Amino acid sequence: MPWQGRDVVDIRDFSREDLEILFEAADRMLDELESGNVKKRLEGKLISLAFFEPSTRTRTSFEAAAKRLGAETIVFTAEEAMSVAKGESFADTIRMLDSYSDLIVVRHRYEGAALLAAEIARAPVINGGDGRQHHPTQAMLDLYTVRRLFSTIDGLNYLILGDLRYSRTVSSLLYALSLFRPVSVMLSSPSELRLRDEVRADLEARGLKLREVSIEEGLREADVIYVTRIQRERFPDPSEYEKVKGSYKVTRKLLETYAKRSAKVLHPLPRVDELTPDVDGTEFQAYFLQARLGVPLRMALLTLVLGGDA
Amino acid sequence: MEDDKGEKLLVSKIRDGTVIDHIPAGKALLVLRILNIRGSEGFRVAIVMNADSTRMGRKDIVKLENFYPKFDDITKIALVAPTATINTIRDYEVVQKGQVEVPKLIEGILRCPNPTCISRKSGEPVTSKFILVSRQPLRLRCYYCGSELTEDDVSKQLTGE
Numbered sequence: 060m061p062w063q064g065r066d067v068v069d070i071r072d073f074s075r076e077d078l079e080i081l082f083e084a085a086d087r088m089l090d091e092l093e094s095g096n097v098k099k100r101l102e103g104k105l106i107s108l109a110f111f112e113p114s115t116r117t118r119t120s121f122e123a124a125a126k127r128l129g130a131e132t133i134v135f136t137a138e139e140a141m142s143v144a145k146g147e148s149f150a151d152t153i154r155m156l157d158s159y160s161d162l163i164v165v166r167h168r169y170e171g172a173a174l175l176a177a178e179i180a181r182a183p184v185i186n187g188g189d190g191r192q193h194h195p196t197q198a199m200l201d202l203y204t205v206r207r208l209f210s211t212i213d214g215l216n217y218l219i220l221g222d223l224r225y226s227r228t229v230s231s232l233l234y235a236l237s238l239f240r241p242v243s244v245m246l247s248s249p250s251e252l253r254l255r256d257e258v259r260a261d262l263e264a265r266g267l268k269l270r271e272v273s274i275e276e277g278l279r280e281a282d283v284i285y286v287t288r289i290q291r292e293r294f295p296d297p298s299e300y301e302k303v304k305g306s307y308k309v310t311r312k313l314l315e316t317y318a319k320r321s322a323k324v325l326h327p328l329p330r331v332d333e334l335t336p337d338v339d340g341t342e343f344q345a346y347f348l349q350a351r352l353g354v355p356l357r358m359a360l361l362t363l364v365l366g367g368d369a
Numbered sequence: 370m371e372d373d374k375g376e377k378l379l380v381s382k383i384r385d386g387t388v389i390d391h392i393p394a395g396k397a398l399l400v401l402r403i404l405n406i407r408g409s410e411g412f413r414v415a416i417v418m419n420a421d422s423t424r425m426g427r428k429d430i431v432k433l434e435n436f437y438p439k440f441d442d443i444t445k446i447a448l449v450a451p452t453a454t455i456n457t458i459r460d461y462e463v464v465q466k467g468q469v470e471v472p473k474l475i476e477g478i479l480r481c482p483n484p485t486c487i488s489r490k491s492g493e494p495v496t497s498k499f500i501l502v503s504r505q506p507l508r509l510r511c512y513y514c515g516s517e518l519t520e521d522d523v524s525k526q527l528t529g530e
């Protein structure tokens with residue numbers, strides 16, 4: 060399907076070919092960023108960043124991407140959603156932004172908010188994360204990082220570690236992986252935070268084989284070690300959070316004991332205590348690169364959706 | 370009404386109204402509950418339970434005088450009694466007969482079980498939407514958040530239990 064004008068709500072709407080087009084465009088953006096000579100492909104475009112749920116990382120990454128390409132941005136944050144638009148519905152706010160934007164990025168703590176925004180808006184909508192459901196641009200970034208690190212996404216062993224239940228980056232990443240041919244996809248989490256049954260069934264129906272492992276077992280085989288933090292804010296009951304808090308930790312010692320030398324650790328950041336700072340200075344660390352690649356990846360995404368010269 | 374002869378002994382024909390036939394045995398009261406018919410409405414209601422049926426073995430039948438289900442009522446009946454047929458009666462004659470069917474998309478009738486689904490957000494002008502995943506057993510999926518409803522969930526919601 061052509062990229063231009065497309066809503067980016069759910070990673071399941073994309074094919075492997077779509078993602079490869081995106082990754083190739085991101086490579087060109089990265090080259091331009093590194094040479095310090097970025098084409099202003101989106102000059103004259105206005106992009107709204109509607110962040111009903113705060114997220115400094117995702118928001119600034121989109122904002123930097125838009126500005127590098129010469130686009131103007133309007134940032135609408137959670138605080139504004141509370142005060143300026145007091146009593147106004149989400150739907151009406153989207154209509155307002157739609158009336159003057161060429162593209163809207165939406166982040167919201169309700170599941171399905173981006174889909175609703177896409178139904179309402181004439182402009183294309185990019186989902187910057189909705190509830191515990193989808194975070195398609197993070198999944199795109201995760202696989203793009205793997206591709207930069209290993210020159211391939213196929214043929215690798217993946218270990219996904221942590222909060223598999225409430226983390227939207229995990230479900231989106233697994234859906235994205237189902238488009239490729241990993242050797243194995245291993246899951247390791249406290250039992251309370253296992254992948255939701257409906258997500259698992261859907262992934263298996265897509266042909267992705269999943270295997271539950273202990274951390275140690277997973278680390279021995281993995282090429283890509285994907286660590287997530289516990290999504291405290293999405294726990295229906297705070298006492299449930301207390302039970303699992305601090306229940307897993309990836310440290311330099313653990314990695315040096317069990318992991319392959321060539322393995323790389325990814326993390327969508329921010330982290331809490333599940334990934335210790337002593338990993339930062341090791342060869343395993345790839346999460347700072349991952350964060351850096353967010354800008355070229357989102358530059359490619361904005362350009363493709365807005366029909367610029369990617 | 371393939372085997373109306375046996376029932377004549379039990380319940381007389383109605384002049385004008387609706388006969389809901391081929392309800393799975395034991396579900397007649399559930400059908401009345403989801404239609405919000407309690408008997409205090411004033412019109413005549415006849416219920417036959419565990420009647421013989423060549424097609425189903427046993428079935429229930431509900432006869433409602435001067436009551437005509439609306440579109441949403443028929444969807445609700447289909448959700449809890451997927452085998453039901455609806456016969457419209459005028460002057461003792463069946464003038465219309467149809468088998469109920471769960472539509473592929475159900476709008477507005479059901480509520481998403483997920484409290485943080487956008488379709489549940491207060492003050493939001495959004496109607497719930499469910500996609501039919503499977504008829505037997507019944508499985509519906511929220512269009513917005515992907516949460517699922519089973520036959521049991523649906524019956525509970527429709528009867529307000």
Ligand SMILES: [Zn+2]
Nearest residue numbers: 481486511514
């Ligand atoms: Zn829902």
